[in-house]
Amino acid sequence: MSKNKEKCIKWKNADFYLFYTLAFAGIALFLYMRxxxxxxxxxxxxxxxxQHLNSLxxxxxxxxxxxxTLFIEHKLSIPMWDLNIGYGSDILTTLHYYVIGDPLTLLSVFFKSSQTEFLYEFLIFLRIYLAGIxxxxxAFYHKNSKQAVFMGSMIYVFAGWTIYAAMKHPYFSNPMIYLPFILMGIDKIYKKEKPYIFIWSVALAGLSNFYFFYMLGIFMVLYAAVRYFEQFEDRSLKNIGRWLGTFFVYSIIAVLIAAVILLPVILPVLGTDRFKAQNYVPLLYDKVYYEKYLGCLIGENMIQWxxxxxxxxxxxxxxxxxxKRKKYTALKxxxxxxxxxxxxxxAGHVLNGFSYVSNRWIWAYGMLIAYIFVKIYPELFTLTLKEKRKIFVMLxxxxxxxxxPDAARTQRNMMAxxxxxxxxxxxxxxxxxxxxxRNLTIMVSVFLIAGILFNIYYQYSYEKDYLSEFTGQGEALDKLETGTDLAVLDTEDSSLYRYDQMGTHTYENSSMQMGTNSASYYFSVAIxxxxxxxxxxxxxxxxxxxYDNLDSRTILDRLAAVKYFVVRAGEEEYLPYGYNKMAGEAEKKGKTYRAYECDNALPFGYTYDSYIPxxxxxxxxxxxxxxxLLQGVVLDESSLxxxxxxxxxxxVPFKITTGKGCQEKDGKLIVTKENAQARLVFDGLDESETYLITEGVNYEALSPRAMISDKKWENMSIYEQNQVLHENSSWRYWKKSQKAYIDVTGKFLNKTIRIxxxxxxxxxxxxxxxxxxxxxxxxxxxxxxxFQNTGVYSYDDLKVVCQPVTxxxxxxxxxxxxxxxxxxVEDHELTGKISVSKPKALVIALPYSTGFTAYVDGKKTDIKxxxxxxxxxxxxxxxxEIRLTYHTPYLYTGLCLTCAGLLCYIGVVLIYKKKRGNKKG
Structure with missing residues (x-):
């Protein structure tokens, strides 16, 4: 296609984009006004x-x-590590999932922190808008009409995924932008056109978010396979191998381009407990899922995303x-x-990275549904009587x-x-x-837009109560200015320390906003x-x-260099041993927060003269x-x-007595009534912390039938039994057995064990x-x-232990x-001085990472x-003299791979230019 012809087509489509923009703005305004x-x-x-606003x-x-630093101080300095994030975290690997790598979040450089909420909201709609583009x-690449493309775009960008999920997690719209370009790139390669769109869309997807990049890769392979068998009659192993090789080369180039972010981010994720945990994967979903399934395609939200x-x-x-017979086979x-x-x-397990079952890939289903409508739009005007009969029967x-099913007959589903x-x-x-x-087009468009507006209206109706989960206007950033951090800052202590707290944190990660060092953290990628x-x-x-805190455990707080511990006024019983002096106080929304200083806190660097293998x-x-850990440093080996x-x-031995609705049997506590209680009675030690230890604890929910004893069941009428059985039929074992909570209360104290x-x-x-x-x-x-939840609480061991603090x-x-x-600590460097009277191990209370390099008296030293x-x-x-510097692990390797990928891409461009020159010649 000539350049002049391409320009002509783009100009002809200008009216489409104007109309699309106006329609999008109208629906987006309706959504925003909710x-x-x-x-x-x-x-x-x-x-x-x-997470999201804080990161932005x-x-x-x-x-x-x-x-x-670049333009004023005339030096290039890119901080890679920050003590204000959790116990100290890598900036790239922590924030990539939310902002770093997404080209759109670069706009944050132009907005002050106080303006972040406006940018945040603008980016939500900008991402959805770009997905439609x-x-x-x-769709236009495949020569579809403007009317069809408009309707398909509306179906695509205003589905449940955007009006529900993208409002919670703004970057969940990103894969919707990349997917169409990736698929178009595949088609271009099959047509032996330039692979540039494919390479860059895959590369940008990899740079933007590793989680959705994985899913995009799966759908890329599926699409390429379906399109191959649709387009080519030569299905020999040789021809399949040739195309596989072509896509492999272009995909590798794209992944190499993205490696500067992809490599250092993916490798830490693979080692986390959450990634390695063996989640429960049922053979089938609960019965109610299938009962609601068809209605939920155009109505309610289904479980598991x-x-x-x-x-x-x-x-x-x-x-x-x-x-339609013998047509649109690939779409079918x-x-x-x-x-x-x-x-x-x-399938939800595999598409979610072999983790827990989740259908967070459903945005790809949305593109298929939307494109089906685009392709069949011309067929609306040519249906035969036989085809209309088939459609009527299907309806x-x-x-x-x-x-x-009763469960499916919700207001939203029935209206849909x-x-x-x-x-x-x-x-x-x-x-x-x-x-x-024209009249049919108008009517179909009216029903299409009306369906979208109704789904939006009902999702944010008072009955659904989804709006209650969002913060008030202009309040979100203020919530990160917690009374906890304000109390710590009130100490006016300029030294390096951490703080811990119990029962005061409204939100984790507030220290990122306030510039403090806490013992709390909440991001998807953990150390x-x-x-x-x-x-x-x-x-x-x-x-x-x-994680919120160290459970007020004296030893753990000392080892973590926790100098201040914050509680609400009147809740001093949560203070660990040794935090006796109030050093700071602050009020926030009518509540008073107090920071207590430890009499004998450890600094960030302390020394051991012996070790524990x-x-x-x-x-x-x-x-x-x-x-x-208070007596010797734990190392694999040492000369100490x-x-x-x-x-x-x-x-200490204890006796357990159970109240109504709770029964102890064979190492299990069977709870048949919410908030049933069990009491442990013992003789504890003075000057001690008292621990309740549960090992091998697990939880299984009880169905309505299982909570009724056989004796009681026999005395129930048939009608009462049928009522219970009816409840039992809609009871969701999988859903109900996910988590449980046990409140542990003692004198003046209340804590919760979360299972x-x-x-x-x-x-x-x-x-x-x-x-x-x-x-x-x-x-x-x-x-x-x-016990907040009914069910069976099993355990291998249950004991009470007293830990003297003497x-x-x-x-x-x-x-x-x-x-x-x-x-x-400045940027990604820690410095200090120390004098030791004999050989010792200096422990630095920062999370161990291979990204750190240590220098003792200017000489590089191994970190253990x-x-x-x-x-x-x-x-x-x-x-x-001690100096620690930090560089994100694998970042330089990833940068080298990115450079290699760019060189390969340049090679591809030169090859195509040479081919074009040969054709002209």
Whole structure:
């Protein structure tokens, strides 16, 4: 195609894009007004505040800082690590999932933090808008009419995925932008056109988000396979191999271009507990899923992220598609295949990276549905009587099955079916009631837009109550200015330290916004060494990617260099041992927060004169491990003498009494009533922390029938039994058995053990928990367990252990006698000075990472992984200057691969230019 002809086509399509923009703006305004008129922002309260908005605001500051150092200070400095993120985290690997790599988030450099909410909301709609543009480019490439492309674009961009999921997670729209370009690139390669679009769309997808890049790769392969068998008659192994080789080369070039981000991000993810956890994958979904399935395609949201909700007219297109014999085979195969994916949990497991079952790939199904309508649009005007009969029968069958189950007959589903019936009858009436194509087009368009507007209206109706999950206008960023951080800042302490808290955090990651150093974290990508340490310590953090504190455990807070501990006024019982002096106070929304200073806190660098072999450490109990860390450093090997360990913990016998609705039997607690209780009575020790330890704990929900004893069942009437059986038929074992909560209450204290099972999407394989019932001068004598959920709570062991704190001050003092002084952290570098009287191991309370490089007196020194979570340096007797620098692991390797990919791409361009020159010659 000549350049002049391409320009002519683009000019002719200008009116399409103007009309598309106006229609998009109108529907987007309708959607936005659902928020605006209710005083809501588009920032989701749960993940939106601590993760999405927080990351976008941080990224803007981050980019501006880089530009400031470049143009004002005339040096290039790109920070790669930040102590304000969790215990200290890699910036790229933590924030890539949210902002880094997405070209659109670069706009944050132009917006102050106070303006981030506006940018955040603008980007939500910009991404959806661009998805429609991408879809139209694909559809126009395949020579479809403007009317058809317009309707298909509306179906694509205003489906359940965007009006529900993209509002929660803005970047969930990104794969919708890349998918059409990738598929168009595949078609161009098959037509032996330039592969540039394919290479760059794949590369940008890889740079943007590794999670959706994986899914895009699967659909890319499926599409290429279907298109091959559709277009080529030569299906010999030789020809298939030739095309496989072609796509392999171009795909490798694209992946190499993206390697600068893709490589350093993917490798840490593969080592996380959440990735390695064996999630429950049922053979089939619950019965209710299949009962609601057909209706949910055009109505309600399905479970496991099956957010279809396509405007009802799209299903009319499917009916027309299947009324045509021997046509559109590829689209029919695609429709059957993707519906099979939606119906089988294992497909959701595979498409979610072999993790928990999730249909977060449904945006790809949306493109198929939309393009089916685009392709069959011309057929609406040429239907034969026989085909109309088929469509009518399909409509009857669909409506009957979709609305037959009670669970499916929701207001939204029934209204969607009404739109479907009206649209389908409008199409069937063409040639009799409607005779002008223009009138049919207008009517179908009206039903299409009406279906979209209804889905939006109902999703954000008061009955659905989805709006309640979003923050108020202008409030989101303010929520990250927590009273906890304000109390810590009120100490006016300029030294380097961490703070911990109990029961005060409204949101994790607030330290990113406030510039403090906390013990909390909540991002999708977590540091494996921290999770491993938490596992060893039985910390009550069932999610490895979300942790709030160290459970007020004195030893763990000391080892983490926690100088301040924050509680709400009146809740001082949550303070660990040794935090006696109030050093800061702040008020936030009528609540008072107080920061207490530790009498004997450890600094960020402290020293051990002996070590514990890891092999020996791993054989200890959880309480012994905790005590051991105050006496010797845990290393694989060392030249230091081995630690002579002493332990003073005491397991105390207890009696358990169960209340109404709770029964103890064979190492299980069977709970048949919500908030049923069990009480543990014992004689605790003075000056101790009291621990409730559960090992091998698991949870299984009880169905309505299972909660009724056989004796009670026999005394029930047939009607009452049938009522229970009816409830039992809609009971969802998989859903109900995901998680459970046990409140642990003692004198003036209330904590919660959270149990996540392999049926929960955030399951990380954790089954051992230690709940710290708190420090007390006088020994505790009882704990009450309140079970929030009915079900069976099983465990391998349940015990109460008292941990005296009498030796803690002495042991901590020894570790801090010779410590790192004048510690400074700037960008990705830590410096300090230390003097030791004999050979020692300097432990630095930063998470161990291969990205750190250490220099002692200017000489590069090996960094050892110490105490599972932290880092250690061997020091000889004398004074030393310490410097640690950080570079993202595999970043330089990825950069080299990106350069190689760009060189390969240039080679491809030159080859195509040479071919073009030869043709002209």
């Amino acid at each position: 928020f605006y008129l209710n005083g809501k922002s588009l920032v989701w309260s749960h993940d939106g505040v601590p 605001a941080y990224y803007g500051r981050y980019l501006r800082k880089i530009l400031h 991408a879809f139209s480019r694909y 099956g957010v279809a909700g396509f405007t009802a007219v799209s299903m009319t297109g499917v009916f027309v598609l299947f009324s 195969v695609g429709f059957v295949l993707l519906n099979a994916f939606l119906l089988l949990p294992y 009857l069958i669909y409506c009957g099955i979709a609305l037959l 079916v009404i739109f479907l019936v009206a649209a389908t009858f409008t199409v069937l009436s063409f040639g009799s009631f409607f005779v002008k194509k 494996g060494n921290i999770s491993n340490f938490f596992d060893e310590m039985y910390l009550n953090t069932p999610r490895e990617d979300k 890891r092999e020996k450490y791993e054989k200890m109990s959880v309480i012994e491990k905790q005590q051991a 003498p081995e630690t002579d360990l002493t332990f003073n913990d005491s397991e 996540y099972t392999d049926k929960y999407n955030a399951y990380s394989g954790k089954h051992n928990f230690l709940c710290n019932a708190g420090y007390s001068r006088m020994g505790k004598n009882s704990l009450t367990l309140t 030796k803690v001050d002495e042991q901590v003092k020894k570790l801090g006698e010779e410590s790192l002084q004048d510690v400074k 992984q110490a105490n599972t979570m932290y880092m250690a340096l061997n020091l000889a007797e004398g004074e030393h």
